[in-house]
Amino acid sequence: MNRSDAQTRHRQLCRQIEHHNYLYYVLDQPEVSDAEYDRLMRELLDLERDFPDLATPESPTQRVGAQPLDKFEPAPHSLPMLSLENALGEAEWREFDARVRRFLADEAEVEYVCEMKLDGVAVELVYHQGRLISGSTRGDGITGENITENLKTLPTIPLRLRPPYPDVLEVRGEVYIDLADFRALNREREEEGAMVFANPRNAAAGSLRQLDPRITARRPLKIFCYGVGLLKGKNSETDTHFELLEQLRAWGLRVNLEQTQVVRGASEAWTHYQKLLDLREEIPYEIDGVVVKVNSRALQEELGAKSRSPRWAVALKFPPRQAHTRVEDIVLQVGRTGAITPVAQLQPVQVSGVTVSRASLHNWDEIARLDVRIGDQVVVERAGDVIPDVVRVRVDQRTGDERPVPPPHHCPVCASPAVRLEGEVAYRCRNLSCPAQLKETIRHFATRGAMDIEGLGERTIDQLLRLELIRNVADLYALRKEDLLRCERMGDKSAENLLSAIAASRRRPLARFIFALGMRHIGEHVAKVLARRFGTLEALRQAQREDLLAVHEVGPQVADSVLGFFADPHNQAMLNRLRDLGVEPVEEEERQETSLQGQTFVFTGALTRMTRKEAEELVERHGGRASGSVSGKTSFVVSGEEAGSKLDKARRLGVPILSEEGFLEMLDKEAKK
Template identity: 65%
Template sequence: MDRNQARQRHAELDAQLHHHNYRYYALDAPEITDAEYDRLFRELLELEKRFPELVTADSPSQRVGAPPLEKFESVRHTLPMLSLSNRKDKEEFREFDAQIKRFLALPEAEDVEYICEMKLDGLAVELVYQNGRLITGSTRGDGITGEKITENLKTVPSVPLVLQGNPPGLLEVRGEVYIETDEFQRWNRELEENGQKTFANPRNAAAGSLRQLDSRITAKRPLNIYCYGIGQIDSSPPQTHGELLKALQGWGLRVNLAETQVVSGVQGVLEYYQSMLGRRDALPFEIDGVVVKVNRRDWQNELGEVSNRPRWATAYKFPPRQAVTVIEDIQMQVGRTGAITPVAHLKPVEVSGVMVARASLHNWDEIARLDARIGDHVVVERAGDVIPDVVRVLAEKRSGSETPVPLPESCPACGSAVAKLEGEVVPRCQGLSCPAQLKESLKHFASRTGMDIEGLGDRYIDQLLRLGKVQSVADLYTLTREDLFEFERMGEKLAENLLGAIESSKQRPLPRFLHALGIRHVGQHIAKVLARQFGSLEALARASREELLAVHEIGPQVAESVVSFFASPRNREVLEALEKSGVSPGTEARRAGGPLSGKTFVFTGALTRFGRKEAQEMVERLGGRAAGSVSKKTDYVVAGEEAGSKLEKARQLGIALLSEEEFLEMMEKESRQ
């Protein structure tokens, strides 16, 4: 494909992907499957990889994020992003309605037409489109000035980079970025399992995600948006707010028309409020009330604002979801990676119409902050379907019989030693065969990047556990044909294939074996580093923390995790059982020495003579290392065609530059020495 053909195909893919994003996010009516969308997207990425000049600021590929910023710029909103007044009950809302009528000189008996929307619990943002293209995105800030977060907002899939139809030349859109409840729970569980600080609620998670200086981090967060209004517009807007929302949807913006309703008078608002209050827990996202707006836009303009709040809109808030109860016990819960988290068992109490008997305490730092003890009276708060949180201890109600909860010294599931690694907020079980972790350990051990036991997937692992056939990964190598014939739908050929795959896995290389063991913080790359440095499993098992820290790329977390893993008696038993079963990962050529020892290479641009992985392996075979970014510690930068910022930085730092040919000559020369 030549450049002209590539440019034409890229334009076609660009248009198709923007159209399908519009169908999926704005209309909730996709025309193609996710798999077909992914195929088109991959084709676009491949074209942009071969022809980087095709990349534009509004290409669908730009949702992956950009290099980190040093700080956010300030953005002044053309029209202020006003906050809303709050109403907490019927009488306060009736007073709001009366104020509207007095200001507009309407008869008391006349019903004002209102439009009611859900009040999402997220972060308000502004999107500025010029000639249909997103040029600026910002936070609300103080309402007058916000922070420029354009690159972060570009990573949100439901934020259109290009508008549809015939949008105004200038359009400033206001919306709320949020995270759905299920996604929030899943993400918080991952953070907890990885020993990282969790978020208190979806709103904090959304706000923290949008304020990342590195938009590549934001791109990994499960953010979404609903648009609810406009700032400046260079054409005549529709006459009602309801019509405006439909126009926004027609231009490709995501609007929640399904849950928005035009009603008549106070009674219509109260009915909508009660309906949403009853459906609150069934919604896929958090709402903390409803927003009520005068529907006619000419009346909105006439009503204006007061004290930086619009007279024509208000937030009718839901009652808080809190209750007071007693912590009857605090029990330990072991997660799939060994993370041990405390869960408060409560005297059952009704919160927002649901009986609550458990609440999360997250970790021991949180227990210390709350000073929570067994027997305490506490305030619990429920948010949607998320497990309730203990938000406050009522210390004034203590009798003196309350019991503190110490950090556990052993795993409640298997009795193995517990370690709290540096930089983490949760203690972890160090047992390789802990039953609470066993299923995930088996899956990881058998995975393609681990021991690559073909055919040993979830279905068979579940049956192994149900039948009690395995208590550790070592038991996989003692399975017999008779064991497998107890499985559902297990035939002669399947059993033969699975046993053959298990047998074949016994001779995997040391890096694969180390990765398969699931040692905390030891991924594929670090496993390779450790294997080449220490050469054998026995040498690594004997390594001290200081010896590990002396290895390039090994930090305190990895060092402590490795030492802790091999110090566990149960883990040593499993390793011995693996050895007795014939699992022999062998040895690796040690990295020490080599003609490129201590040298760091960075590869940039389009490489035509070799792939990046191939180049990395060439460097590592000779004792060097390949890095992903240029720094003062870089020795050589190998530049292919159309190299960009890395090449420029190398020139600024005076780092030696090599062409692909020069690099290959160097490799050949050093190999002969």
């Protein structure tokens, strides 16, 4: 065979094999036998052996993996891969549905789409002009790990999309292992004397993060795609999420359409959830719930997102699996806020593939409700499939040797009196110098989401406390090199690095500083809300209760926590000392209150006097909101050069259209008011 004929036959074989891959892996409707498929693949392999230059990276034969990688490079996501809010039970699900309808100011039933929630590993695949150019893990939602070569080994992931495809597609999916394949993999590892995997999810995660893609290629990994990040170009607009899933399948991506259901209203969604819960043990892969999404993509855009999760989707979780074990002891732990928590030490037991040896009993009201005692036989479960809990005592198994645990009179760490404040269920140590509290306070202060002091780990904090070099977080900024060198295993370089990290933390954003202070009920999201509203730490310190309650997402509990924290003389002294030691949080730019407040702007086409990002920031600074898609509730569409389908849709919906100059004139008028 000459080269020209070989090239023609190679193209034919590639098209045939890609077609059969699509039928087998995506549609589960194979047209040929395994033997016929193998014959085609062998012919392709023989051709590439005789003509090596035909073996391009996109050939079906190249999906067995490349050479081992030295490391995983960071892979930023164009749009964040957000987490999902959980709903546990029917009441929480109906509250989510009520929130959606309140937000939309519409009492009508909402159309939802229900998808199985796979217990796998979230990934993102990026296609440009139909070709897979990169793949990554979810990571922290903003930046993942580049595992492109590993993902290319999955036969359920197409290297090229089926036309007509969009210019850019960033598709999200879940990589998983079937239960039967998981059991076979573990049997194989047992025979090899290797450590077995705890559960299918761990097996999938470990397989994806191999430095050698050839190892990944040998693992029975599959993918189901469930959504998109960035989507640009022709053939990219769909009105509903279900239509989007159908479009993904048409492009050659594997989508679980057969187990996806469109429903109307909360009751139909709950019925579908119950149906899947009943089928849970018959499904060939692990699922831990149902993901319910608002079906209309326009309404999804209108609902938007919170800092960590979209407002238009929720994970309706299945009840966690349970196991029986024995309480060997009940010990007391002191947390960062002084709360004394009873923890059950358990006889180790497997729950959903994870070994559980301890479980939180939360507080003495819970101990009394359960009537749990040392020596009891109990039922434990992994709440949310993560945190173990004791849910029931097997009273019929008691022997009479079980011992109750009374509430604490003293802190188990510092022996200070333990008190139970009115209206609270927890007993607390009120000694602010209690080593247990101080250690957790400093550890929280230094974490990545707070002041991000690299190198200030638990062991170093323990030594600094033992040597009495720090008594509160402000003391960190007074540390000297000679102080640090007193710590074990702390050399010159380590001490210099830690001092540099502490110095760098003096100018963290205000939101992170507020979060770092560890006020009760103030998480990262509320810290951002407070920082945006008050702008400076001093303004927040001077805020009155009515000022705080006027802030959206701040309720009485948060307001009282903030007021109580800043009223405490110890905290006032600490904040003043932080200021004196040069800790100056970066102030937030306060949003301007204008008539743009609450208005939604969509930008389309190329702007000439600013970037789109700069224009969107201007809108937000004036109290408005920038959106990526047009709906009936869009306030204005700003049209630049070569505007596309968004402009056409705005005209169809009767949305007011502004030129770039008209948009700037609107802002100029606001500035002159």
